[in-house]
Amino acid sequence: MQSGQASRTALGVALRRASHQVYDAPPLVFQDPVAVPLLGRAYAKALAESRASLHQTFSLAMRAWVLARTRFAEEELAKAVAAGVRQYVVLGAGLDTFGLRNPYPEVKVFEMDHPSTQLWKRTLVAESKLPEPGTLRYVAVDFETQSLRERLRHEGLDFEIPAQFAMLGVAMYLTAEAFQENLEFVAGFPGCTGVVFDYALPRHMIPENERYARDALAFRVASIGEPFRLFFSPDELRVRLGCFGFVEDLDGEELNHRYFRGRTDALKVRGRSGHVVSARKDPFAL
Numbered sequence: 001m002q003s004g005q006a007s008r009t010a011l012g013v014a015l016r017r018a019s020h021q022v023y024d025a026p027p028l029v030f031q032d033p034v035a036v037p038l039l040g041r042a043y044a045k046a047l048a049e050s051r052a053s054l055h056q057t058f059s060l061a062m063r064a065w066v067l068a069r070t071r072f073a074e075e076e077l078a079k080a081v082a083a084g085v086r087q088y089v090v091l092g093a094g095l096d097t098f099g100l101r102n103p104y105p106e107v108k109v110f111e112m113d114h115p116s117t118q119l120w121k122r123t124l125v126a127e128s129k130l131p132e133p134g135t136l137r138y139v140a141v142d143f144e145t146q147s148l149r150e151r152l153r154h155e156g157l158d159f160e161i162p163a164q165f166a167m168l169g170v171a172m173y174l175t176a177e178a179f180q181e182n183l184e185f186v187a188g189f190p191g192c193t194g195v196v197f198d199y200a201l202p203r204h205m206i207p208e209n210e211r212y213a214r215d216a217l218a219f220r221v222a223s224i225g226e227p228f229r230l231f232f233s234p235d236e237l238r239v240r241l242g243c244f245g246f247v248e249d250l251d252g253e254e255l256n257h258r259y260f261r262g263r264t265d266a267l268k269v270r271g272r273s274g275h276v277v278s279a280r281k282d283p284f285a286l
């Protein structure tokens with residue numbers, strides 16, 4: 001992240017979620033009635049322009065990826081809430097809208113993001129006049145230089161009870177140290193605490209015919225000041241997740257099977273690079 005600049009990749013993924021709401025044929029893979037209003041007039045033109053590339057392979061694949069990981073995260077949250085979890089922490093929230101459409105009045109939502117991105121998001125929320133639920137707290141943080149525990153100390157997050165975390169589209173932009181600190185912070189919570197996040201395989205592990213797309217994407221994000229820095233092999237990640245007893249690691253094929261089967265519009269995840277993980281410390285108590 002460049003200091004003073006809101007995340008441009010956060011805008012990119014928010015536009016993909018929004019264009020799914022208005023341009024993709026039903027059934028929608030991920031329903032988000034707030035995605036379009038949040039972008040408001042500021043990005044109405046960008047949203048309209050997204051229609052032109054809607055059916056291009058890259059656009060279909062990226063949209064599918066963003067939809068699948070967000071849906072999976074909210075499905076995991078629903079399971080956690082059913083098991084009694086009452087705290088949800090969205091790390092690197094960007095323009096994620098869960099906090100604005102939280103259907104669980106008993107669940108507190110903590111949105112954590114880089115100060116510049118969070119300020120921009122809060123301006124969009126204010127301009128959109130969307131109601132801000134009393135369950136939502138914003139906490140600004142730079143994962144590279146600040147401690148999550150310190151930043152959350154006075155915000156009402158209870159460190160003594162389980163929490164559910166999401167960290168979507170974030171790991172690849174962090175240093176290994178910041179990623180590990182975030183994981184360790186999550187692991188410090190008790191019981192059935194869990195986290196959903198995504199990661200990308202190192203370049204040498206992806207098939208040669210996918211490397212061009214990876215390189216093009218890496219060039220694109222680097223050119224807007226958010227270079228990819230962190231990649232994992234599934235084995236390496238498993239080691240890092242050592243204290244999480246239950247790990248589900250989904251690749252593109254599995255995500256397609258779950259969320260895109262039977263579609264006729266070519267919306268599906270492509271390539272082997274991206275994985276989405278749900279890691280939980282203990283099983284849900286029955």
Ligand SMILES: C[S@@+](CC[C@H](N)C(=O)[O-])C[C@H]1O[C@@H](n2cnc3c(N)ncnc32)[C@H](O)[C@@H]1O
Pocket residue numbers: 001007009010013014091092093094095096112113114115117141142143144167168169170173174
């Ligand atoms: C690709 S966006 C994903 C946003 C959101 N999770 C989503 O899926 O829509 C990456 C997010 O990570 C945040 N981020 C990147 N580096 C960060 C850091 N060092 N500290 C805090 N947030 C960071 C950015 O501000 C941005 O919101």
